[in-house]
Amino acid sequence: MELTRRDVLAALAASGAAAGAGIALSGEPGEGPVGEHEVDTLVAVGNVVYPGEVEGIEEFVRQYSIERVRGRPEYAEGVADAVAALDEYTRSWEDAEFAALETELADRTLSGFDVDVADPDPDGSDRERVRYYLVNELLYALFSTPTGGELAGIENPQGHPGGTTSYQRGPPE
Amino acid sequence: MNREPSPRADVCIVGAGPAGGLMADRLAAAGHDVVVLEAGPRFDADRDDRERRMERAIRPGHGPDSVWDMGGDRDAYESTGDRYYPLNAARVKGVGGSTLHWQGMVMRLHERDFRLESATGVGADWPLDYDDLQSYYAGAEDELGVAGASDNPFAPPRDEPHPQPAFEPSYSDSLFAEACEALGVTTHSVPNARLSEGREDRSACVGYGTCQPVCPSGAKYDATVHVERAADAGVRVVDRAPVQRLEHDDSGEHVTAAVYATPSGEHHRQTAREFVLAAGGVENPRLLLLSESEQYPDGLANSSGLVGRYFTEHLFAGVGGTLEEPTRQNHVGFNTTESHQFYDQPADGSRGAIKLEFLNYAGPSPVEMALGGDDWGDEMLDRIRANYGTHIAVGALVEQRPREENRIRLHPERTDDHGNPVPEVVWSLSDYERRGIERANEIQRDILDELGADVEWTVGPENTGPAYHHMGTTRMGDDPAESVVDARLRTHDLSNLTIASSSVFPTGGAMNPTLTIAALALKAADHVDERL
Numbered sequence: 001m002e003l004t005r006r007d008v009l010a011a012l013a014a015s016g017a018a019a020g021a022g023i024a025l026s027g028e029p030g031e032g033p034v035g036e037h038e039v040d041t042l043v044a045v046g047n048v049v050y051p052g053e054v055e056g057i058e059e060f061v062r063q064y065s066i067e068r069v070r071g072r073p074e075y076a077e078g079v080a081d082a083v084a085a086l087d088e089y090t091r092s093w094e095d096a097e098f099a100a101l102e103t104e105l106a107d108r109t110l111s112g113f114d115v116d117v118a119d120p121d122p123d124g125s126d127r128e129r130v131r132y133y134l135v136n137e138l139l140y141a142l143f144s145t146p147t148g149g150e151l152a153g154i155e156n157p158q159g160h161p162g163g164t165t166s167y168q169r170g171p172p173e
Numbered sequence: 174m175n176r177e178p179s180p181r182a183d184v185c186i187v188g189a190g191p192a193g194g195l196m197a198d199r200l201a202a203a204g205h206d207v208v209v210l211e212a213g214p215r216f217d218a219d220r221d222d223r224e225r226r227m228e229r230a231i232r233p234g235h236g237p238d239s240v241w242d243m244g245g246d247r248d249a250y251e252s253t254g255d256r257y258y259p260l261n262a263a264r265v266k267g268v269g270g271s272t273l274h275w276q277g278m279v280m281r282l283h284e285r286d287f288r289l290e291s292a293t294g295v296g297a298d299w300p301l302d303y304d305d306l307q308s309y310y311a312g313a314e315d316e317l318g319v320a321g322a323s324d325n326p327f328a329p330p331r332d333e334p335h336p337q338p339a340f341e342p343s344y345s346d347s348l349f350a351e352a353c354e355a356l357g358v359t360t361h362s363v364p365n366a367r368l369s370e371g372r373e374d375r376s377a378c379v380g381y382g383t384c385q386p387v388c389p390s391g392a393k394y395d396a397t398v399h400v401e402r403a404a405d406a407g408v409r410v411v412d413r414a415p416v417q418r419l420e421h422d423d424s425g426e427h428v429t430a431a432v433y434a435t436p437s438g439e440h441h442r443q444t445a446r447e448f449v450l451a452a453g454g455v456e457n458p459r460l461l462l463l464s465e466s467e468q469y470p471d472g473l474a475n476s477s478g479l480v481g482r483y484f485t486e487h488l489f490a491g492v493g494g495t496l497e498e499p500t501r502q503n504h505v506g507f508n509t510t511e512s513h514q515f516y517d518q519p520a521d522g523s524r525g526a527i528k529l530e531f532l533n534y535a536g537p538s539p540v541e542m543a544l545g546g547d548d549w550g551d552e553m554l555d556r557i558r559a560n561y562g563t564h565i566a567v568g569a570l571v572e573q574r575p576r577e578e579n580r581i582r583l584h585p586e587r588t589d590d591h592g593n594p595v596p597e598v599v600w601s602l603s604d605y606e607r608r609g610i611e612r613a614n615e616i617q618r619d620i621l622d623e624l625g626a627d628v629e630w631t632v633g634p635e636n637t638g639p640a641y642h643h644m645g646t647t648r649m650g651d652d653p654a655e656s657v658v659d660a661r662l663r664t665h666d667l668s669n670l671t672i673a674s675s676s677v678f679p680t681g682g683a684m685n686p687t688l689t690i691a692a693l694a695l696k697a698a699d700h701v702d703e704r705l
Contacts, residue, residue, distance in 0.1 A: 016224030016389075049549035107550070117547045120234040132234050136544050139553075140232055143540035152539035152557045156504045159231055159540060161379035161390060164369075167343045167504035167533060 001053050003060035007145040008067075011060075014144035014159035017068050025063045033080035034069045040099040041083045045134045048107045050142060053151060064141050078122055082133035085126035089113050110135070176411050176435040178443040182208045183705050185431050185445035187416045187460065190270020191687055192673035192694040193451035194399030195316060199698035201406040205705055208443055209400065209408060210433050212415035212452070213266030214242070216273070218397060223389035230386050233544055240386050241265040241273055246590035247415075250455075254579065255601035256639075263641035264453060268412055271453065271641075272395040272687065274386035277366040277507065279319050279688035281310050284329050285517050286526070286682035293522040295605065296575050297679040300651045300660040303329055306692050313691035314364070317394045318372050321364030327513035337369045339509075340378070344501040345565060346510040349531045352623040353512065358616070360512050360531070366394040366687070367507060382538070384506035414441075417591060418464040419448065421667060425468045428670045434591055447669045447701050451694070454484070454643025454676040458581045459596045461647070474647070474664035477654055481581040483645035484600060485573050485681045488637045490527075490610040492617035493535055493566030494628040500565045503538040515616060516683065518572070524609040525572025526683035529616065536564025567620055569613040570683040571637075574605040575645050600639075607634040642675065642686045649677040662697040669704075673697045 008025060029035045039062055046061040069076035083098075090098040090109055101109060110116065113127050120132035140159075142148035149157030156162030184200050186193045189211035197207050216222065229235040238244045243261045252258040265273045285292050287299040311333055314321070321335035339362040342350075346360070353360050367384070371377045378392040388395070404410050414433045417440065422429050430442040450457045458481035462472040472480050512529040537545075542557045579601060583594035614633050621628050632638075650656025653665035658677050664670045673694040675686040 013224060015228050016221040016226075049553075051551050051554040053551075053554070110549075116549065120232070120544070122234055132232075135549065136232060136234070139543045139549070140228065140540065143543045144231075149539065151554060152543075153499075153562050154501075154504065154539055156380050156382065157540055158382040158503055158506075158538040159227060161381050162504075164340065164378050164380045164505060167380070167501065168341050169501070170344050170347075171499035171501065 001055065001147050001151055003054060003056040003145070003147050005063075007147045008060055008063045010145040010160050011064050011141035012067050013161070014140070015068060017070070017072070025067060027063055027066065029066050030070055032069065032073060032076045034065065034076045037097075037099065038080050038083045039065050041086065041097070042079075042134060042138065044099045044101065044103075044106050045110070046138050047103045048110055049135050049138055051151060054142070061138060078129065079133045079137070082129045086113070086130050086134065089126065174411075176414055176441065178441045179206065179208045179409055182206050182443065182445040184208070184447045184449060184701060185210065185443050186449040186451055187431060188270065188450070188452035188456070189268040189396065189400045189410060189412075190451060190453065191272050191396040191399070192690050193270070193449065194396035194403065195691055195694040196449055196451065196673055196698045196701070197403035197408045198399040198406070199695065200702060201403050201408045203702045205702070207403065207408040208445065209403070209410045210414045210416050210431060210443060211268055211410065211412045212456070213268070213412065215268040215410070215412040220389050223387055227381065227383045227387040227389050230383055231540060231544070237262055237386070241267065249587060249589050249595045251584045251587055251595060251597045252600070253597055254599040258598040258600045258639065260455065260596070260598055263639065263643070264455065268400050268410065269395045269397040275687065276385045276685070277393045278685040279314070279317060279364050279366045280528070280684040281329055282682045282684050282689055283516060283526070286680060289518065289680045293518050293520055295518070295522040295525070297648070297650065299679050300649055306689070306696070307331070309692035309695045310688065312695050313688050316399070316695075317366045317688070317691060318368050318375070319364050319366055319688075320369040322362040325361040325513060326359060327516055335364060337372070339363070340365060340369050340507070342509050343505075343533045345533060346531055348496070348500065348565070348624060349510060349620065352620050356619055356623055358512055358620065359514050360510050363508050363511050365507055368392045378505070380505050382503060382506045382534070415591065416460060417593065419460065419473055419670070420464070421466065421468070421473065425666075426668055428667055446705060447671065449697070449701065450670070450672045451674055453674055454646050455581050455596050455598070457672055457674050457676045458646040459583065462583050463593055474657055474666045474670060476666050477657060479648060479655070479657055481646050482577045483575040483648050484579040484581050484598065484643070485575045485645035485678070486600070487640040487642045487681060487683055488571040488573060488602070488606050488610055489568060489632055489640055490571050490613035490617070490637060491566055491568040491632040492614060492621055492628060493564065493630050494621055494626040495563040496565055496624060496626050497563065499562050500535065502533060502535045502562070502564055505533055508533050515612070524612055525574060525605060527572075527609055527613045527616070528570045528683045529613070530568040530570070532566045532568055535566035536561070565621070565624065565626055567617040569617065570640055570685070571606060571609040571613055572681060572683040574603055575680055576603060581646050602634070602637075610634045610637055642681065644675040644678040644681040644686060647672050647674070647676040648679045650679060661700040662693060663700065671697050671701055
């Protein structure tokens with residue numbers, strides 16, 4: 001299932017970061033702590049945590065992540081700080097930054113860091129902040145979009161203003 | 174902003190929730206100078222801010238109180254009764270009040286609710302009848318923009334349609350309808366305080382699915398609608414101005430000033446000809462108790478000794494499970510079908526009212542499952558697909574019998590950020606509620622059995638909780654020895670002090686209280702206007 005520009009806008013809307021459908025998606029990081037490396041790391045996390053059926057991950061994560069932190073310096077700091085924590089862990093075990101890992105190794109690394117069982121907490125430990133700012137950040141973005149909703153079997157997922165008709169409809173034949 | 178008191182005010186209203194907002198709006202329209210003092214902030218009203226609050230509501234990692242910035246020393250409380258009461262989950266302080274996080278269900282009380290003691294020997298009669306409130310109910314529905322239909326055979330009489338068409342039934346409603354028909358249970362639409370069609374500058378519902386606790390679109394009514402309209406008409410709304418106490422004159426018959434604090438630590442006195450308490454069922458009695466004086470050592474308007482007494486709630490009862498077919502849940506965050514067939518209380522007084530709700534949001538939503546699991550990728554998606562889509566549930570509100578020992582009082586030791594005793598909630602259940610919950614569970618289980626559901630959970634008498642409807646703590650009545658305010662919502666003791674709130678309800682029925690709060694506020698506004 002292909003993630004589109006519409007999904008990027010929907011995900012941004014669900015996080016209060018969209019200024020309407022006319023928003024320009026530059027794809028270029030602005031000033032601030034979330035630069036190319038942080039975006040590359042989020043793309044690498046997305047490749048791990050998004051289901052295999054999802055296509056267009058790189059473009060979606062890139063455009064979403066850049067707009068998401070624009071004008072939100074505190075949140076951007078949280079993302080950058082979580083990336084640094086993940087890199088520190090990855091360097092100590094794999095002698096590389098997370099964004100440089102193959103997806104299979106990246107998956108094992110995230111699990112090895114116990115991010116899968118960590119409670120998301122924006123003010124918590126390293127793994128809790130990685131869970132909050134990187135993993136859950138991207139899962140929230142995906143599952144509040146129409147494409148993410150369809151993956152799960154719901155056309156109007158929670159957080160997406162998808163109207164008041166789908167709840168009346170029966171299941172697809 | 175300037176938080177100095179207004180030099181001349183006709184009316185000072187404490188609290189910017191639905192009662193305060195509606196009264197400010199009405200009294201300003203009648204040409205009066207009005208000041209509203211609100212303890213909490215004026216939140217940003219733009220959609221981006223609401224969407225960020227919605228994100229906090231959906232994503233784990235944020236406490237539920239944080240969605241509307243509740244908590245801390247300002248909102249400290251104690252719960253000491255048999256049942257723990259999570260007070261800060263049950264209210265919002267700020268312009269808009271608790272309507273910022275409410276569900277938005279708006280039903281009229283039934284005629285019997287106003288005469289419960291006469292009809293069943295339980296509780297108390299109200300000092301007014303449904304007939305006295307009927308036109309105010311219609312006015313309240315119009316103000317809130319209620320979407321509803323006249324298809325409820327159990328509803329009290331009405332003379333006009335709802336101002337907005339009802340939301341259409343959900344797919345799962347159609348499953349319930351079949352089972353209910355087989356059981357002889359009549360279902361009908363739900364009056365919702367959310368717009369089914371756009372109105373003035375408010376959007377129709379667009380289906381964010383997070384009504385409680387945040388509606389980013391503004392389709393769900395909240396009291397900012399009336400507070401801001403009042404402000405546009407010249408009402409001064411002073412936020413972050415918690416009232417510390419009310420002062421009275423030497424005769425003890427008139428309130429002279431509301432003393433309030435500001436964020437910079439100053440205290441001001443707002444004088445006015447009329448005062449209105451509209452701060453809800455916990456802060457209204459607390460403020461009266463904090464306003465003790467030499468003449469009123471037990472607190473203001475408390476010659477009956479009943480200020481804070483009879484704290485009454487609605488109890489939740491529910492049964493849920495899964496079907497072997499899709500139920501299409503969590504597309505929207507509101508309900509579209511109920512049954513009031515079991516509402517009216519039996520004449521033998523054995524149990525209270527029951528209002529059945531057929532949920533459109535049973536079971537977890539996919540995004541919640543994704544964020545709360547310990548897996549990701551394909552494994553996560555398999556888990557979501559296996560667990561989403563077949564849940565089904567019937568909820569209910571159940572009436573609580575008002576009892577004097579359930580109360581809000583001042584805690585003897587703990588104080589808030591201004592050094593005032595915090596509210597202490599003393600709350601417990603009686604057999605009356607237990608019987609009501611058990612009966613609700615029986616009906617709910619019958620319906621799910623008829624549907625062929627695999628029942629997985631029950632919220633019964635042992636694990637029930639409050640619906641966050643604070644009632645009864647400044648009860649209304651004709652006898653000053655048995656009540657705090659009269660049928661005109663004015664305190665028996667002080668002639669220029671009105672209370673507009675569910676705190677005046679002598680009994681609570683099992684209907685969500687806000688429509689009745691709004692109707693009483695419109696009535697109170699008429700009475701205050703007459704006196705000015």
